[in-house]
Amino acid sequence: MHTHISVKGARVNNLKNIDVKIPRDKLVVLTGLSGSGKSSLAFDTIYAEGQRRYVESLSSYARMFLGQMEKPDVDYIDGLSPAISIDQKTTSKNPRSTVGTVTEIYDYLRLLWARVGTPHCPICGKEIKQQTIDQIIDHVLALPEATRIQVMAPVIRGKKGEHAKIFEDARKSGYVRVRADGSLYDLSEEIKLDKNKKHHIEIVVDRLVIRDDITRRLTDSVEVASNLAGGLVVVNIVGEDRDIMFSQNYACEDCGVSIEELSPRMFSFNNPFGACPTCMGLGSQMKIDPELIIPNRDLSIVEGAITASGWNNIKSDGISRMYFDALAKKYKFKLNTPIKDLPQEIMDVILHGTNGEKLTIHYDQPRGKGTLYQPFEGIINNLERRYRETQSDAMKRELEECMSQCPCPTCQGRRLKKESLAVTVGGLDIDSYCRKSVTEALDFMEKLVLNETQTMIASQILKEIRNRLGFLQSVGLQYLTLSREAGTLSGGESQRIRLATQIGSSLMGVLYILDEPSIGLHQRDNDKLLQTLKELRDLGNTLLVVEHDEDTMREADYIIDVGPGAGVNGGTIVAAGTPEEVMDNPASITGDYLTGRKKIPVPSERRKGSGHYLKVFGAEEHNLRRVDVAFPLGTFTCVTGVSGSGKSSLVNEILFKKLGADLNRTKTRAGKHQRIEGEEFLDKVINIDQSPIGRTPRSNPATYTNLFSDIRDLFASTPDAKSRGYGPGRFSFNTRGGRCEACTGDGLLKIEMHFLPDIYVPCEVCKGKRYNRETLEVRYKGKNIYEVLEMTVDEALPFFENIPKIYNRLKTLEEVGLGYVKLGQPSTELSGGEAQRVKLATELSKRSTGKTIYILDEPTTGLHSADVHKLIEVLQRLVEGGNTIVVIEHNLDVIKTADHIIDLGPEGGDGGGQIVCTGTPEEVAACPGSYTGQYLKKML
Incomplete structure (x- = not known):
């Protein structure tokens, strides 16, 4: 039996032929600088x-x-178990995926509602019961002996008309009596009903007295009545004048609405039997949004207030201008009036049309001039029609910029058809249940009261549901609702959901490989996560966790520190052993930070800022409780709070989208709030996230930071290039001329192999150098363009030290800790943290206006404490230039260096969305109600 996983001679990416032994059935943490080779x-x-x-x-x-x-x-790996990777990249963007479906809890809920649900009429809400013939007979025979009854068939229920044919047919079939509107009639007499009133008619099938020997006759009569009335039977107790209604199918006796036999597919919004027919189970529809057609209502039509495709060209000879002139003349308004000052009825005409009224349109085009008389369909109707009719994907994409998701008008965003939503368990329909947070949902299931039969049916289902909800709670996701779309989850959340699903499967003997599970988790929830990881280990599994969180490292059984540097300077094992052994190893940077030999200093003073504030009023997106927040400008502000407290809703959904629309003129719809003040002190907003800097290997740090343009200009200015007549374009691998045409500048050729993976082989013509021979003959300081792109930033700095333009850009890349990255490294090979720092370097190299606001969401993702140290220095430099930085962060090292903290909470989900406290780190640490403050106290 292997006690270790032995890796021998690993050389993937930057790994330097390393050997490592990983103990099995233990919690092992892999750590090291960003880019040191942990993920490799x-x-x-x-x-x-x-x-x-x-x-x-x-x-x-x-x-x-x-x-x-x-x-x-790699030479070989011994002792390897089946491996399951839980990373952050693979989040589902499918709008049909919800937390419930991803965790499979929803499958069990569908089963529960189908097996023990109580159906109701979707129109009147009355409970619907279903009985077999045998159950009906048993019920009737349970009446006291000698009770006189009439078995009746309710053939008409609440329908207008004289119904003469019903009486005629009953008479011909040999029946003697009917009851109409509660009165008994003999079928031999003439029965006149008011044709304008609604009537109830029952045919009397049989009259009986309850005795032991009537079972056979009663059964026949009930079957006849049921056949006559489509499954309905009325038993009237004579003397008491009381009716008992029985139904063989799920049908409402009042409304006549019947619903099919309950089955799990009835509750699936991905199945036509359950999905709302209007939105096909999506719960929302793309609709033209007036706010995206007119993002800035301070502008007039002439100034370009209307930005929608086809209506944004306001030149005097344009078609849209002819319509606007005609509208202005007919409805007596001016085109230079700001939109916000136009009366609502004028806006209705512009957006929704003239309702058939004709306009007088004078046109003067190169092809002729004249006058037209025609109605105006309205901008919204025009965009909707063009969206329906166009075959062009590009046109569709352009029109979608004016659309936003609106709740479906039929199901109000609940995804299911009304019959499915009329079935309840414990008084709740399945959608209302899924809108509860995990904590509330678990509480509901714990307290659910069922009768004996239902308990026998549902016990196993309930056990599964409770277990899975419990696992979600144990990984710190108690604030999520089961109906939350999977695409709206952060990387950390979706990773922990998959972790909870794995715990639910309770496998043993598996190797789990996790990528920073603590991302997006507040220190408070981190303890729960660690407990969960230990439980997974104790089942008999090996956990290999790539992690920078100090708490996780201290709790680990074994730490492997990869380093010592990043990129070419990394790829070796610096230290391996128990946390204590790594701390005692002087070569380990991780050990230095764990022992406190190195630490990120607390600033000696906090900035007060410019004195101006950016104020958000009445923020109520998602779970925010109409809060007012002030962000001091010219400072480094941290937005903190437990997971799910509303940080992303406030910063990303409201602040960034509103500033983006107003300052950067992007077509985005901000989250729900009343207003924002203080925008006049800013000129642009930049969101520096961890998304890739490019989708293809053709983009790289040099192209993204504009370094490549300067390098190409430099090569074009060499005497050799001038004598050959080469311009800067000659040195691009994206255009014809200088690149190798055999591989179109990729340097690699893709060979498709069936049954085997595609193979990328270096191009035989250029040997992977991307350029043709003539281009590579041009040299600067002895190096050609390919050799320059192969240099790391650290190597390029002394090489270009006499060219200030290039040197300064390289210097910022080095300052953000990317000295090890090659200038031409494909962007697809950069980690999220590296991509984010390339963007930061690009911003640092621009001339500061001092009026920019930068927004960063958890910038320390994937960063070692040493990298965090560098990152903080870069952010502080941006603030020194008079700019404002707003960071969402859980990392206490970042929080303690902020000038101002806005702490949201106190809990996640419905228990959050409020401002717990604001102020300097010292003030927040002194706040007793703040979880952040409690953990921050130890750091200051």
């Missing part, structure tokens, strides 16, 4: 090999569908 070892070597061996064991037919994994560059 964990995901690209160990996980890739585990996955490859599994796929190899399948038939070649099955392998065809799975896509092959290529063998990682």
